[in-house]
Amino acid sequence: MSDRVAVVGVGAVPPRPLSVDRSYRELGFESATRAYGDAGVTHQDIESFISVCEDFHEGTSITDEYTPDQLGAVLRPVHTIAGDGLQGVAAAVMLIRTGIADLVAVEAHCKTSNILTHEQVLAMALDPTYERALRVTPHFVAGMEMRRYLHETGSPEDAVAMVVVKNRRHALGNPVAAYGGILSPDDVLASATVCEPLRELEISPNSDGAVVLVLASEEAARRTPKPVWIRGVGWASGSPWLAGRSWGQASYAGVAAEMAYRMAGITQPDREIRFAEIDDTYAYKELQHLEAAQLAPRADVTRMVMEGDTRRDGRLPVNPSGGSLGMGYCFDATALYRTAEAVRQIRGEAGRAQVAQATTGLVVSWRGIPTQSGGALVLSAD
């Protein structure tokens, strides 16, 4: 039996800052319908279902119990990953490689617009006895990470601004992206300071959305029209202590990427990876993740971004979809949006956002502040 696993179906609704017309169940139903149709399967063919969600984001306890209906999973095997989207993908890979299922659906959604006190929800993620008592906006964690990154690397703030400029411009080529725009680095640097050095335009706008992926064993994938192969998957978490973390670099992403590369047999990531869809919840994160995934040595990251190497037509296109800065940040669903966009690239279905020779792509995810958790996924055409 083959150990190979493929993404055979993707379905998503366009992320939008509001989605008052439909409930999360209705968004999920549309995404699942699209994903199953994309894979050429029915809900009855899917043998196991995984939901990536967190109670605090939903305002419902045991929120996964509300998942089965919209996936066609009533009285079927369902479980939840309360974590990063790529941890959900990893769970699906394990279900398939252990022979438990040949077809698995992974779902994530977010209704960020329904959370009226978002900062309070974020604050609940800080240690209650030690960190929360200071009563500082949780965005400070990002401000401090960015400060240390700039300090250690000597990167100018222009490089961070350039990530925003690039991703917003990329979003113009992606018909489902909500935040396309032509900006200059000065526009970004002139936007309001949130937690200095972090500026308003360097923070991905919260969005509502829903994504469903269908994963398959090699045997099942051969019966579907457009399989994209998962060559490697990895995930890792650092220590939660704010005081003792490696602020200047995304260590979790480094470990996750190494794990994925080892599985994929990739020894020279900067040559073998042709494009990347990587977490850019905050613009500086894209720079940190590029370094962590060994796509560029620390000393070269700034130059690469400033010289346009990471643009869609550059040597290593990064977030050709527009990333979260260009499409919106979808909490638990973000990693699955990045994965769905990477799959479209490898299939050659990205339209105006298409990267030339997008044969092998990398997805890097981050679970968001204040976490030190993330994942990596290597996808390939064969």
Add this chain to the structure above:
Amino acid sequence: MARTRAKPAIARAQAPPYVPLRGHPLNEEEFRGQVGSTAWAPRLEYAWDAGVAISRFLDGLRQGKIYGVRCRRCGRTVTPPRAFCELDFKPMDEWVELLDTGTINTFSICYVTWDMKPLRVPQIPAVIEIDGTSPRVGFLHLVGGVRGRTVTEIRRQVRAGLPVRAVWKPPAKREGAITDILYFEPVRKRTKK
């Protein structure tokens, strides 16, 4: 067959002499003072988008109507409505206006509030199969209009299979919520046709 007698691994210790415990149970104030702890009162507020199906359902309640939806594939009519059939995984086919009468599927008699405070007059949550829906498709609400407060008194009047009818708020006070129906009361006399 030879048998060896198991030896006790350790000699049994003598029971300690009985000494009554001193003091009294810690109350909330003492507990906070004695044990290292921090408090945090979260302010978590949400406003959930009800969506296509539930929005129309709530609008119906405001007008004193119970709406359901029908799936032509499985033939079920269900309420509260949903946009898609969870069994057939397809959009629902049509809206139907239902009666505001039904039958109790199951119920309980609750002598505590939702946050576990004692209640002298119990709440009676019930699953009510609204007339016109398919069997086993319930509608969670309360049973009211029942005399007495003891289990015996209530069980005399409420049972699984009992026909009930919605008691609505006056139209001016309805707000498009499930609470626009105050409760379901037993139908005591059925008019003979």
